[in-house]
Amino acid sequence: MNKIIYLDSAASYLKDDVVVNAQVDFLSKHYANSGRGICARAVYVDDMIMRARQRVAEFMNADKNQIVFNSGTTDGMNTISKMLNLGADKTVLVSDLDHHSARLPFVKSGANICVCPLDENFDIDIDNIPYADVFVITAMSNVLGRPQDVANIIKSARKKNPDVITVVDCAQYVVHHEIDVKLWDCDFACWSGHKIGADTGLGVMYIKNPEKFAPVNFGGGMVRRVVGNDLILMDAPECFEAGTLPLTQISGLVSAIDLLEKNRPDLGLIKYAYDQLLNCSRIKLITSRDAALVTFVVDDMHVLDFGALIGARGVCLRVGNMCATWIHERLGYDGSVRISIGAYNTMDEINTVIRYIKEILK
Ligand SMILES: Cc1ncc(COP(=O)(O)O)c(C=O)c1O
Known part of the structure; x- marks a missing residue:
């Protein structure tokens, strides 16, 4: 054989073993649920999530309240599509570089889908970007492996519509290139932990202006107070994180990012x-x-x-x-x-x- x-x-x-060991250490020595108690273990877990969020924020040049944990790129794209409340009166620009995960949630939203031209190298054709209300940008195709010039693509899209909402799929890009959401000036960016050596079931969704959007998932951990059927939401990012987070996966994330940046x-x-x-x-x-x-x-x-x-x-x-x-x-x-x-x-x-x-x- x-x-x-x-x-x-x-x-x-x-x-890598550093990721596996961080997760084993968490499971065997520190495990508890987050945000649901004031005992030593719950405090440890809350602190671990805060540190992981801070590390992800540094990794993407974002602020920590703009970083939402979810289950992966697919989850992020579905959430964004729902949050934008799209219908036939909105045009979503996609490209043939897209993975199903990036495009299908927008196709199923009922919005009008328009396909952005590619140039002779199969890169997004920066000089010919049509009008869009929402632009889904695949920062690196999982078939062609070429980084797209996201900052200039977004600049060019804003010439056609200054209010275009830009959504960047970073699932492949994140492995090979630094993400700088401030430089890109995108509205959303998503990636999956498992593509950079962290565990499956954990993803990141960056939101530039969390206060402008309402959550689409409801449940534990995202409300400050409930009075009858009325609810007062937690601030971002927690209001976008209904239910128990993938804690074990988060416990390995900082090690995975540290390692990726070094190597x-x-x-x-x-x-x-x-x-x-x-x-x-x-x-x-x-x-x-x-x-x-x-x-x-x-x-x-x-x-x-x-x-x-x-x-x-x-x-x-x-x-x-x-x-x-x-x-x-x-x-x-x-x-x-x-x-x-x-x-x-x-x-x-x-x-x-x-x-x-x-x-x-x-
Ligand atoms: C470019 C791209 N986008 C999105 C995804 C979906 O990622 P996930 O299945 O982790 O949600 C992938 C996975 O292969 C991908 O390569």
Whole structure:
């Protein structure tokens, strides 16, 4: 049996021991619910959440009252779509870079959906952004792996409508680039903890002006007082966090962020893989050399067959449409094969996988 080689970090990042140990420490020594007691343990948990929120705020150049914890990017996008109370009289601008999670909540809102043009590199065409009431911006496609110029995209969208509400999907971008929400001047930004090495079930939703929006979920932990059926909400961000938070996942988040900032994935490995695959006659590369991923299709072989053959050799990579139907349609493929890396991958692993690919295709 071959050694497992994990090249699917864009789907979910592997967890470092520092994250695992932080979560085990929390579960075994400090566990309690948050915001619901004044005992020593509850105070510890409240303090842990406060520190995690502060760390996330620094990480994104935000203020801590603008940081809402939720279950992930998908949750954030659904919440935002509901909070905006959209209908057929509103135009939501999307792009073919979107993951299903970013676009579908807006499609299902009943709003008028308009697709933003891409330029010849498949980047959002900054000079041709149409009018929008809401603009969903995928900061990095999970198929093409190219960072978008979010600050200038937003500036350009505001020339058409100064009040456009901008929603940035940072699920892939956050792994490879610093997020600066003040520089971007976006209204919302979402990402998922599991893509940066924290646990699943935890996400972040940044809201620039929390006081302008009302929560769409109701329950424990978000009201100050209830009188009959009337309620007085807590201030942001707590008013947007109904119910028990994913406490165990939050306990590992600061370690995951610290580690990511010290040690981002080495994109030199991706360039190397790209250069090696460029010489394989049956491979058609979809990504550019400077992307954060390598995505390709294979001549005369279905991507699922390729996936089975490489999977049988112990390699974990992604095949299929990757919840990104629109960019695949645009490129004329049903799906593709994606290699993505974490800081834990090595040149030896890349060389082994290239050897396996050549063996499969010979
Ligand atoms: C660009 C992009 N957006 C959104 C998502 C959805 O993330 P989650 O499933 O963690 O909510 C993903 C996950 O693959 C993604 O790559």
